[in-house]
Amino acid sequence: MPNEKPGVPTTLLAEITHRCPLHCPYCSNPLDLARADAELSTGEWQRVFTEARALGVLQLGLSGGEPLLRKDLESLVGHARQAGLYTTLVTSGLGLTRDRALRLRDAGIDHVQISFQDADRTTAERIAGLTSVDKKLAAAALVREIGVAFSVNVVLHRGNLDRIGEIIEMAASLGADRLELANTQYYGWASLNRDALMPTRAQLAAAEPIVDAAVARYRGRMQIIYVLPDYYSEFPKACYGGWGTVYIVIGPNGIVLPCHAATQITSLTFDTVRDHSLDWIWRESPGFRAFRGDDWMREPCRTCALKTVDFGGCRCQAFLLTGDARNADPVCSKSPNRHLIDEALAVVTDLETTIVTAPAYTYRAMPPTPTAGQRAKAAVGD
Amino acid sequence: MMPLTARPRLWRLARLEFDPVRNRRVLLYPEGAMLLNDTGGEVLALCDGTRTVADIGAELGTKYHADVTVDVAAYLAQLVERELVHDAQ
Ligand SMILES: C[S@@+](CC[C@H](N)C(=O)[O-])C[C@H]1O[C@@H](n2cnc3c(N)ncnc32)[C@H](O)[C@@H]1O
Numbered sequence: 001m002p003n004e005k006p007g008v009p010t011t012l013l014a015e016i017t018h019r020c021p022l023h024c025p026y027c028s029n030p031l032d033l034a035r036a037d038a039e040l041s042t043g044e045w046q047r048v049f050t051e052a053r054a055l056g057v058l059q060l061g062l063s064g065g066e067p068l069l070r071k072d073l074e075s076l077v078g079h080a081r082q083a084g085l086y087t088t089l090v091t092s093g094l095g096l097t098r099d100r101a102l103r104l105r106d107a108g109i110d111h112v113q114i115s116f117q118d119a120d121r122t123t124a125e126r127i128a129g130l131t132s133v134d135k136k137l138a139a140a141a142l143v144r145e146i147g148v149a150f151s152v153n154v155v156l157h158r159g160n161l162d163r164i165g166e167i168i169e170m171a172a173s174l175g176a177d178r179l180e181l182a183n184t185q186y187y188g189w190a191s192l193n194r195d196a197l198m199p200t201r202a203q204l205a206a207a208e209p210i211v212d213a214a215v216a217r218y219r220g221r222m223q224i225i226y227v228l229p230d231y232y233s234e235f236p237k238a239c240y241g242g243w244g245t246v247y248i249v250i251g252p253n254g255i256v257l258p259c260h261a262a263t264q265i266t267s268l269t270f271d272t273v274r275d276h277s278l279d280w281i282w283r284e285s286p287g288f289r290a291f292r293g294d295d296w297m298r299e300p301c302r303t304c305a306l307k308t309v310d311f312g313g314c315r316c317q318a319f320l321l322t323g324d325a326r327n328a329d330p331v332c333s334k335s336p337n338r339h340l341i342d343e344a345l346a347v348v349t350d351l352e353t354t355i356v357t358a359p360a361y362t363y364r365a366m367p368p369t370p371t372a373g374q375r376a377k378a379a380v381g382d
Numbered sequence: 383m384m385p386l387t388a389r390p391r392l393w394r395l396a397r398l399e400f401d402p403v404r405n406r407r408v409l410l411y412p413e414g415a416m417l418l419n420d421t422g423g424e425v426l427a428l429c430d431g432t433r434t435v436a437d438i439g440a441e442l443g444t445k446y447h448a449d450v451t452v453d454v455a456a457y458l459a460q461l462v463e464r465e466l467v468h469d470a471q
Pocket residue numbers: 020026027028029063064065066067090091092093113114115153154155182183184185186187190
């Protein structure tokens with residue numbers, strides 16, 4: 001059995017809806033999106049925020065899907081702020097009117113993060129699957145106007161990495177306090193689109209000095225966070241503080257997870273705040289206890305000196321790629337499954353020597369679908 | 383060391399809170415939280431952009447009957463390095 005006592009969580013990511021007007025093929029949401037009628041009510045979310053604060057949570061992210069599609073967003077923010085949580089709205093920007101921006105400010109929102117797809121309008125809208133750039137620009141202006149902390153987030157992939165310099169300049173011109181440049185993590189819809197999203201080694205090598213120079217140039221004005229792609233690394237990314245140590249994700253229907261990708265580990269079951277208190281789920285539920293501590297580890301992790309640094313990498317990625325969540329993250333060069341990563345990289349290595357055509361994406365879409373995987377493959381570009 | 387004439391204030395994105403669960407002050411900012419010890423919390427509570435580093439050192443020095451200005455300046459320098467504190471001037 002797991003050997004470690006639960007610590008005090010710091011961060012709650014509340015995915016208050018899966019509904020979204022955009023169709024990003026890199027979306028980390030699960031394929032099996034929750035329907036509107038399954039979502040927690042206003043009162044249920046408010047109770048959960050109170051419970052989270054009592055458990056020790058300090059940071060709340062209100063995300064989705066598109067959180068602005070919840071008409072009660074302002075009441076959720078107000079409640080969270082009163083509970084003492086530092087509250088971030090994670091949004092595409094679509095649906096932010098002047099009226100709502102002012103109401104969010106009055107409710108006490110601390111920080112708004114708007115995602116952009118690209119610095120180039122055509123490519124941005126091709127990825128989003130929707131005419132959306134003007135709406136995002138207007139939303140950014142509104143966030144500046146209400147004067148709260150403002151971050152820009154851009155998910156990086158093969159289709160936009162060449163414009164990283166322009167993307168950084170765009171964020172600066174929008175007046176962002178903070179810019180998150182996040183290389184795609186291959187969960188949910190992104191795992192379906194991995195071959196189309198995977199950057200080349202040459203693209204990443206070209207991006208690095210541009211990012212480094214910008215970090216130095218914007219120091220004190222705009223903080224730049226660059227999230228490296230793990231596939232090209234020798235060692236895996238650390239699981240956020242270790243499984244069930246600081247982080248909680250709650251899905252639209254109240255399912256409580258140690259990581260937003262954890263529903264993909266189908267060998268585990270997770271509980272919902274409709275059936276149990278958050279406190280019990282955090283401390284006692286089998287899903288949270290599954291990978292606490294290191295008793296669950298196998299070789300090569302069990303005897304590895306780095307196990308207290310990266311906790312064996314990502315459980316979700318280990319399950320998704322090797323079929324067993326107790327294995328080392330296959331990104332690790334010591335993993336016997338590393339060839340799975342190298343095979344995925346080989347797909348793009350070939351691209352460097354052939355003509356790069358616009359990739360075909362499988363766009364994110366809500367049910368009803370025959371099965372999520374059978375969504376019409378929409379070919380983009382000409 | 384943060385210059386003694388600087389007027390430190392918290393990063394625009396940061397907020398100081400008291401956390402009853404951990405029974406101490408915490409500095410909250412996007413994607414992060416810093417748990418503060420008693421003195422760290424007292425220093426940051428005085429970082430209002432009008433007091434100088436010297437003022438803060440003197441104020442806490444009176445309270446603790448010790449010369450803490452150098453410690454305060456060194457502590458603030460670490461936070462400046464992490465962009466959590468800025469000079470308001
Ligand atoms: C799932 S979205 C939900 C909020 C909102 N719809 C948006 O896109 O901003 C949450 C955040 O994760 C980012 N994101 C989405 N898919 C990702 C992936 N596969 N890897 C890394 N970040 C991702 C988005 O850009 C956004 O900042």
